[in-house]
Amino acid sequence: ITYENAVAKYEHSMLLTQYENALIQLVFFLGVILALVMGLAWTIFARIEVQQQQLIASSETLKHLNLKLEQASYTDSLTGMFNRRYFNIVYEREFKRSLRSNNPFVFMMLDIDFFKQYNDTYGHLQGDVALQAVAKVLKTTLQRPGDYPFRLGGEEFGIILTDIDCKNARSMGEKVREGIESLKIEHKGSKILPTLTISIGGICIVPTADMSEDALIHTADTNLYAAKERGRNQVMFTNTL
Template sequence: MSARIDEQHPLQVLQEENFRLRAELAALRDSERVFHALLDNAPVLISTKDLRGTVTMANRHFDILDGYDAAHFVGSNVFELFPHDIAEQLWRNDRKAALEKRAVHEEEQVYHTDKTLHTYMTVKFPLLDAAGEVVATCAVSTDISEAKAARIDSVTDELTGLKNRRYFNIRFAEEQKRAHRDQRMLTLLLIDVDRFKEYNDHYGHPQGDLVLQTVADAMHVTLCRPGDLSFRIGGDEFACLFTSNNVDESVALAEMIRDYMAAQQMPHEANLPYGHVTLSLGLAFVPPDSELGQGAIYELGDQALYRAKHKGRNVVSC
């Protein structure tokens, strides 16, 4: 009986299988080339870490970072590669992405080789095995320092360097939510230069600008903890937002600002009985579980400021 004409010779089958495998391998190599080209040329930081915080892959753009060493970066733990405070923020976001099994979008800061601090917008997401378990995290980071600087300029008071009312309105709700989450008391401090119109009328606006800059200095010196926020609301009106453990701590910080300004002994003949520039300060306290909105809280601070003025100025009032 003759062989069926549609049967393939074993050698032909092997040749076709070999051809198919070669084609798949070539496609895979093309894919790898594309992958590595993206890693090497995309102007972003791309890396992966295992669940212990050890870097398992990093593209070449990491050479822009301070302290980068190509021979040791991959295989080292994040706490070995970065200063502790920076490593903590990086690892916290990795852990969040791994534990919650979702992409996390956060701003992160790292130092470049020129020792400048840069801000990156980073998305971190979990990498899963075949069973759906998290085995690592991947991070893709884009430098947003210039864009952030431009945004900051739009919310910064040019004279004092403090943030302006626009930024105050942006941050107020955020800080209230943060205080609620951390179960800490939020304090709103309002500050007014006593008899500032009379000062400008007598000493001139250039000297008035110097007074406002000195108020900003007093705020910077006193409220210098992470999370402390200071603003120039407008004219000679200033505001601060900060958390504290209790009312006494908040009052003490306000008194430090008042004392700093009084110690400058800037002459102000119309500000009797003191004869120098002084501040009136009003405090409003926001418990962690308060349901008051920004307008109501600001009104409480404004009322406290009015009481300070009514008491004779150069006073902290609650």
């Protein structure tokens, strides 16, 4: 009996040892698998993070490029001013805003006096320099949040002023005219002064529902023509159509 008990204990001990060894191997195997899974998961997550960062960077780059394209589509390449396309957007928006708020809407058109003669005398490259000089005066003079200067084409510029009364709007036009005259840019082809000048036609009016947007442009253009007829280098402003 003692011998049989000893054998049984020995066999039981061996079984326990085998079980423990098998358990250790299983735990080790599971540990290896877990480590591999965690390593693979970390690699996948790291790649996902990199791809997300790349996607965010690409998205920001795309937004930046789209913004630059949009700005380019609204900007005159020669002067850096807003162009006619953006003028059409701002003009319609601000006209409707003035109509709703019952506030004055101000629009001015200006031309460089005898600009054809300027180009004939000094050449088109120098004419471009003159246009850039005029644009610089407009941009430095009209710096309020509600000031919008535009190059409409050729030597023609436009100005939209918001949140301003008619008296100050006219004064702003005079500041622009004086700013151009003070540049003292030589203009031998001018018939009024030996330097570059501009003429301005403007209108300041509170829009009504029966008033068309084109009517204001026509009035500003008519006033510009009147300023030229009266001798140029002046501002012609009205408060009615």
